[in-house]
Amino acid sequence: MILTPRFLAPALAGLALVAQLALAPAAVAGPKIEQWTAPSGARVSFVESRALPLVDIQVDFAAGSAFEPADKAGLASLTRSLLDAGTRALDEQQIAERIADIGAQIGGSTDNDRASLSIRSLSSAPERDAAVDLAATLLAQPVFPPEILERERRRAIAGLREALTKPATLAARRFNEALYSGHPYGTTTSPESLEAITRDDLVNFHRRHFGPQRAAIAIVGDVDRATAERIAQRLTAGLPPVEAAAPLPAPAAPQAETLRIPHPSAQAHILVGQPGMAREDADYFPLLVGNYVLGGGGFVSRLTQEVREKRGFAYSVYSYFAPQQVAGPFQIGLQTRGSQAEEALGVVRDTLAGFIAKGPSETELQGAKDNLINGFGLRLDSNAKTLDYVAMIGFYGLPLDWLDTYPHKVAAVTVDQVRDAFSRRIRSEHLVTVIAGGDGDTQAAPATAAETRE
Numbered sequence: 001m002i003l004t005p006r007f008l009a010p011a012l013a014g015l016a017l018v019a020q021l022a023l024a025p026a027a028v029a030g031p032k033i034e035q036w037t038a039p040s041g042a043r044v045s046f047v048e049s050r051a052l053p054l055v056d057i058q059v060d061f062a063a064g065s066a067f068e069p070a071d072k073a074g075l076a077s078l079t080r081s082l083l084d085a086g087t088r089a090l091d092e093q094q095i096a097e098r099i100a101d102i103g104a105q106i107g108g109s110t111d112n113d114r115a116s117l118s119i120r121s122l123s124s125a126p127e128r129d130a131a132v133d134l135a136a137t138l139l140a141q142p143v144f145p146p147e148i149l150e151r152e153r154r155r156a157i158a159g160l161r162e163a164l165t166k167p168a169t170l171a172a173r174r175f176n177e178a179l180y181s182g183h184p185y186g187t188t189t190s191p192e193s194l195e196a197i198t199r200d201d202l203v204n205f206h207r208r209h210f211g212p213q214r215a216a217i218a219i220v221g222d223v224d225r226a227t228a229e230r231i232a233q234r235l236t237a238g239l240p241p242v243e244a245a246a247p248l249p250a251p252a253a254p255q256a257e258t259l260r261i262p263h264p265s266a267q268a269h270i271l272v273g274q275p276g277m278a279r280e281d282a283d284y285f286p287l288l289v290g291n292y293v294l295g296g297g298g299f300v301s302r303l304t305q306e307v308r309e310k311r312g313f314a315y316s317v318y319s320y321f322a323p324q325q326v327a328g329p330f331q332i333g334l335q336t337r338g339s340q341a342e343e344a345l346g347v348v349r350d351t352l353a354g355f356i357a358k359g360p361s362e363t364e365l366q367g368a369k370d371n372l373i374n375g376f377g378l379r380l381d382s383n384a385k386t387l388d389y390v391a392m393i394g395f396y397g398l399p400l401d402w403l404d405t406y407p408h409k410v411a412a413v414t415v416d417q418v419r420d421a422f423s424r425r426i427r428s429e430h431l432v433t434v435i436a437g438g439d440g441d442t443q444a445a446p447a448t449a450a451e452t453r454e
Contacts, residue, residue, distance in 0.1 A: 030403025031386055033393065034225060040236040041212035045394035046228040047220045047386060055123045055221030056387045057132070059139065059235055060395045062245035063115035063209035066184035066325075072197050074189040078152060079205045080108055080115040085148040087141040092148060095138070104131035106138070112185050113248075113325045114395060115209070120384075123222035132231050139210060140238035144202040157191045167437030170261050171269040174451070175434045178259060179275055179329055183251045211242025218391035220383050248326050251275045253430040258454040261436040268341035268438025269333075272348060274430045276330030279323040279396040283421040285409045287321055290418035292368035293360040294352070295319025295332060300367065306351045307334060313344035325396065330426060338438020345433065356426055359419030373407045 031047045038044055042059075068075040084095050084106065099106055104127070105120040117139060121131035163169040173188050180186030215236055219228045254274060277287055295303040295318050307317040317334035332352065336344040360368070380386050380403070393402050 030380065030401070030406070031220075031390075033390060033400045033403075035394065035400060036229070038212070038217070038229070038232045038236060040215075040233055040239065041241070042215040042217050042232060042236040043394055044217045044219065044228070044232040045390050046218075046225065047390055048222075048224060048228075049220055049383060049386070050222050052383070053123045053222050054383055055119075055121055055128055055219065055223050055231075056383045057119040057121075057135075057220075057231065057235075058218045058387055058391045059117045059135075060114045060216045060218070060391055061116075061210050062113065062214040063205070064111050064113040065187060066112045066248055067209060067245070068187070068205065070187045071193060072201060073187045073193040074156065075197050075201055075205055076115055077110045077189075078149070078156070078194075078197060079144075079202045079210075080110045080117075082144050082149060082152060082202065083108070083117065083138045083142045085152075086143045086145045087137050088143060089141075090137070092145070095134070098134055102127055102130040102134065104134070106131070106135060111324075112328075116391075118387075128223070128231075132234050136235050136238060139235065142206060144199050144206075146199050149197075149199055149202065153194055153197065156189075157194050160189060160191060160194070167261070167263040167265045167267070167269045170263060171271050171434050171436035174259055174261060174436070175271040175273070175331070175432065176329070178257070178432045178434065179254055179273065180251050181254065184248060185251060185324070185326075185328075207240060208242060209245075211239050212236040213242050213244045215239070216391070216395040218387055218394050220387045220390055250326050253427070254432050256429050256431050256433075258433040258435065260452045260454070261434065262439055262450070263437035264440045265437035266338060266440040267335045268338045268441075269335050269434075269436045270341060270345055270348070271331060271333050271434045272345075272352075272431055273329050273331040274426065274432060275327040276321040277323050277328070277425065278326050279328075279392070280398060281323065281327075283425060284323070285413050286417040286421035287425065289365065289368050289372065289410055289413040290355075290360060290422055291319055291321055292372060293364045293418075294355050297368060297371065302351055302355060302364075303332065303334075303348065307344060307347050311344075311347060313340055313347065317348070336438075337443075338441030339443035341435055341438050345435070352426070353428070356419075356422045359415050359422065362415060365413070365415055365418065369410050369413065372410050376407055 031049070034046045036044050063076060065073065065076045085092050090098065103122065106118070108117040117135060119131050119135050121128045177186050177188055217232045217235060219231060277283060293302060295301045298304065303317045303319060307313050308315065314334040314336045319332040321330050322328040332348060334344065334348070380389065389403060392398070
């Protein structure tokens with residue numbers, strides 16, 4: 001059977017599954033990453049992988065939500081999402097048809113630091129070149145049609161208003177605002193901020209931030225170095241030069257407080273945390289391994305044992321670090337009945353305090369290291385997973401051997417290093433607690449009419 005273009009997208013999905021099955025037992029060592037700067041000025045990271053006839057590409061721009069004005073929160077996300085809404089020569093429908101015809105997958109996302117465009121294509125030249133040419137056009141020539149902006153604005157506002165009826169959303173937003181008050185990471189989208197965004201705002205944001213000097217390109221797949229160089233240049237040659245992104249300021253440590261948000265749900269949503277660590281951080285591995293013991297290891301974690309297994313306060317309780325360009329959040333989270341929220345929160349605080357004071361046992365530490373090291377190969381068992389890591393390494397400027405040294409650095413972590421890192425980095429005087437909802441539990445205390453602080 002000969003695959004025509006419209007059958008290629010399902011074929012890509014099938015090949016991706018085959019890749020995962022074929023590569024699951026693959027090597028422990030990380031892939032060989034090559035890096036260079038394209039003539040356009042974009043930074044490029046490349047891994048040649050001949051296992052399957054696929055190529056995965058991601059273009060990351062320093063154009064995340066941290067770079068948008070606070071009164072126009074949502075601008076970064078709208079700008080990125082409307083790249084495929086129309087170009088100088090193609091309207092939205094024609095772009096969708098072109099993607100279907102060439103059998104590619106084109107997507108992307110936005111977070112605090114990055115706005116990304118991703119491409120997956122068969123590596124054969126006709127399909128690959130057509131996908132890259134279309135992506136280059138989307139990046140360089142978006143026109144942001146006013147009618148589509150209005151449609152997407154209405155959709156975003158409707159989705160946000162629906163989300164704001166849920167205690168989980170209320171807790172997450174308030175937690176983020178409290179951790180990053182006055183910092184670019186602390187901006188949250190509102191119906192008012194979305195209403196304030198104009199087409200000119202999108203045009204100007206794109207012009208200022210979507211340039212080669214703010215771009216990092218990751219390419220993984222069935223192409224050689226010369227082809228990867230042509231792909232990177234094609235994707236960014238049509239972009240206007242821009243100023244390189246200025247470093248983001250480090251967030252200030254918040255003052256400890258407890259914020260209560262009334263909501264008629266029976267379940268209280270509890271979040272506890274503070275700014276944690278950056279992507280490139282001297283304490284990265286002690287905090288990573290230590291957190292596995294504290295709350296990142298599922299049923300074997302201390303928080304699960306104390307909160308769920310011993311007391312039955314919650315079905316799930318977790319902790320994690322989310323490293324970003326500057327210190328991303330350290331967060332503990334759980335849901336519990338409103339009437340037992342205080343008791344559950346007390347157990348969380350006691351467990352955290354005990355872990356900070358004493359660190360993990362040798363047995364816990366070894367279990368965490370074994371899990372992280374033995375599961376490492378599964379994080380690189382497909383092009384897509386490898387691309388995520390290569391893109392991260394390239395965008396944040398991490399060492400090229402980061403994947404190679406990861407297992408060794410995990411294995412080298414000691415109990416003393418974990419205890420030292422947690423005692424310095426996670427401080428009770430900076431821990432913010434947010435409790436949203438739980439008022440619908442008939443045994444809970446009556447709710448107040450508005451958010452309260454303690």
